[in-house]
Amino acid sequence: EVQLVESGGGLVQPGGSLRLSCSASGFTFSSYAMHWVRQAPGKGLEHVSVISSNGGGTNYADSVKGRFTISRDNSKNTLYLQMSSLRAEDTAVYYCVKDGAARGGGWFDPWGQGTLVTVSS
Amino acid sequence: QSVLTQPPSVSGAPGQRVTISCTGSRSNIGAAYDVHWYQQLPGTAPKLLIYGNTNRPSGVPDRFSGSKSGTSASLAITGLQAEDEADYYCQSYDSSLSGRVFGGGTKLTVL
Numbered sequence: 001e002v003q004l005v006e007s008g009g010g011l012v013q014p015g016g017s018l019r020l021s022c023s024a025s026g027f028t029f030s031s032y033a034m035h036w037v038r039q040a041p042g043k044g045l046e047h048v049s050v051i052s053s054n055g056g057g058t059n060y061a062d063s064v065k066g067r068f069t070i071s072r073d074n075s076k077n078t079l080y081l082q083m084s085s086l087r088a089e090d091t092a093v094y095y096c097v098k099d100g101a102a103r104g105g106g107w108f109d110p111w112g113q114g115t116l117v118t119v120s121s
Numbered sequence: 122q123s124v125l126t127q128p129p130s131v132s133g134a135p136g137q138r139v140t141i142s143c144t145g146s147r148s149n150i151g152a153a154y155d156v157h158w159y160q161q162l163p164g165t166a167p168k169l170l171i172y173g174n175t176n177r178p179s180g181v182p183d184r185f186s187g188s189k190s191g192t193s194a195s196l197a198i199t200g201l202q203a204e205d206e207a208d209y210y211c212q213s214y215d216s217s218l219s220g221r222v223f224g225g226g227t228k229l230t231v232l
Binding site for chain 2: 111
């Protein structure tokens with residue numbers, strides 16, 4: 001069974017930093033692109049970032065470009081999101097999500113349970 | 122504003138059929154990119170419902186079906202059940218934004 005377990009969320013002051021982790025199991029982690037998707041309280045879904053299977057390619061939403069860095073350690077089956085210069089509008093549940101297919105299926109499946117990041121003074 | 126447009130809410134009585142639309146443009150759905158659908162039950166993470174416009178993952182009841190035409194897609198739910206009450210999101214790829222995009226979500230209420 002595929003499992004994605006996020007950790008590292010919490011309360012942080014505006015301008016601060018936080019590092020999210022996602023531990024993956026139940027599939028060949030190094031064969032799949034991985035994503036972070038966030039959901040602000042009471043709002044819809046936003047694709048934040050993607051990283052290729054070997055970590056050589058990344059992409060970011062304009063809203064986080066230059067502030068967030070996605071990375072992965074295939075030897076540890078772990079995905080990361082380093083967040084800096086955090087703003088109130090970054091407050092959201094952050095989901096770790098596996099790409100739908102090894103060759104880039106275009107969909108997200110499955111999703112982790114999410115970790116809440118709250119940016120507030 | 123979301124790149125893909127969904128109605129904020131739809132409703133139906135148990136046993137009825139409802140549809141949820143997802144309208145895009147020539148840079149996403151209209152450019153032949155696939156549409157995928159997710160169901161988010163209250164307080165839980167989203168779950169894949171339909172992928173590749175019409176395909177159901179194993180375990181998803183055949184009461185759920187997807188279609189696509191031109192710059193729009195639709196999710197149909199037949200034989201509505203109380204447990205279907207949830208938020209539904211469509212998702213595709215946008216070539217202008219060079220990234221995956223979501224609709225704003227539709228809240229389904231079972232009357």
